Amino acid sequence: MAPATGHAPAIMVRGLGLSMDGQRIFENLDATFPAARLTVLLGGSGIGKTTLLRLVAGLLVPDAGTIAADDGVPLSGRVAWMGQDAMLLPWARVDDNVMLGSRLRGEALDRARAHDLLERVGLSASRAALPSALSGGMRQRVALARVLYEGRPVVLMDEPFSALDSITRLRMHELAARMLAGCTTILITHDPLEACRMAQALFMMGGDPVRLSALPAPGGVEIPRAVDDPALLSAQADLWRRMLAS
Ligand SMILES: Nc1ncnc2c1ncn2[C@@H]1O[C@H](COP(=O)(O)OP(=O)(O)OP(=O)(O)O)[C@@H](O)[C@H]1O
Numbered sequence: 001m002a003p004a005t006g007h008a009p010a011i012m013v014r015g016l017g018l019s020m021d022g023q024r025i026f027e028n029l030d031a032t033f034p035a036a037r038l039t040v041l042l043g044g045s046g047i048g049k050t051t052l053l054r055l056v057a058g059l060l061v062p063d064a065g066t067i068a069a070d071d072g073v074p075l076s077g078r079v080a081w082m083g084q085d086a087m088l089l090p091w092a093r094v095d096d097n098v099m100l101g102s103r104l105r106g107e108a109l110d111r112a113r114a115h116d117l118l119e120r121v122g123l124s125a126s127r128a129a130l131p132s133a134l135s136g137g138m139r140q141r142v143a144l145a146r147v148l149y150e151g152r153p154v155v156l157m158d159e160p161f162s163a164l165d166s167i168t169r170l171r172m173h174e175l176a177a178r179m180l181a182g183c184t185t186i187l188i189t190h191d192p193l194e195a196c197r198m199a200q201a202l203f204m205m206g207g208d209p210v211r212l213s214a215l216p217a218p219g220g221v222e223i224p225r226a227v228d229d230p231a232l233l234s235a236q237a238d239l240w241r242r243m244l245a246s
Contacts, residue, residue: 008153008184009069010035011056017064018051025051027209028065033201035070038177038185038223040195041212042239043205044246049188052205053156056186057081080152084159086143088131094118095127098146110149117145121175137168144172148179155180157187161194173197173224192239196232197224206246215239
């Protein structure tokens with residue numbers, strides 16, 4: 001099964017300006033998120049990472065500037081979102097949670113696709129369960145299946161694995177990297193290991209006004225990288241130094 005439908009565009013942010021409650025968040029911010037790659041976005045707490053993702057998702061409207069796909073087609077309707085909280089409906093079964101988007105849009109439910117995705121995330125046996133019967137890691141796997149069910153070429157992930165234990169997190173990296181191949185993905189994380197395992201492009205957000213600085217990703221587009229890869233370990237140490245210095 002293809003991981004996503006539609007062309008995965010590059011996303012271009014140009015001259016972005018935003019203030020909220022009298023506080024300037026962005027001023028003349030530029031960034032380019034490459035097509036069909038997983039971009040990791042790092043940066044200190046409160047710098048504006050989630051706000052940038054919300055702007056890309058169309059959940060917020062900027063005061064100035066543009067956010068556009070490089071193919072000229074509007075981003076609207078081409079974006080899926082996954083956050084730290086799985087945000088499952090507690091009264092709906094796992095498979096119904098995966099198909100929630102179809103139900104909300106009044107479309108036919110693609111049960112076969114939902115079940116296939118649940119199998120791929122290792123949750124076939126739980127597809128009729130309620131979310132309350134699942135662990136945190138299982139809930140995040142349902143959320144991943146739901147994002148993939150949407151088949152959108154652009155996927156925005158706001159610290160999706162941060163609430164998971166470290167082993168489950170490593171497993172989620174395997175799954176997400178495999179299943180998001182071909183999508184234009186932006187992943188926010190505070191975890192240097194996650195950044196170095198997953199990034200095909202890596203940006204650090206910081207400064208006043210806020211800017212995005214490109215950092216070298218550990219090399220190669222094959223992700224996730226092995227936790228003991230020397231290039232990863234060296235990049236991770238470098239990231240820790242940068243984060244401690246910022
Ligand atoms: N709805 C809102 N109204 C007013 N200010 C907001 C709103 N949402 C966010 N902000 C402010 O915008 C700034 C950026 O917040 P944002 O959540 O984007 O940061 P972040 O980098 O994602 O932080 P963290 O890593 O802690 O999640 C913060 O100063 C925050 O207080």
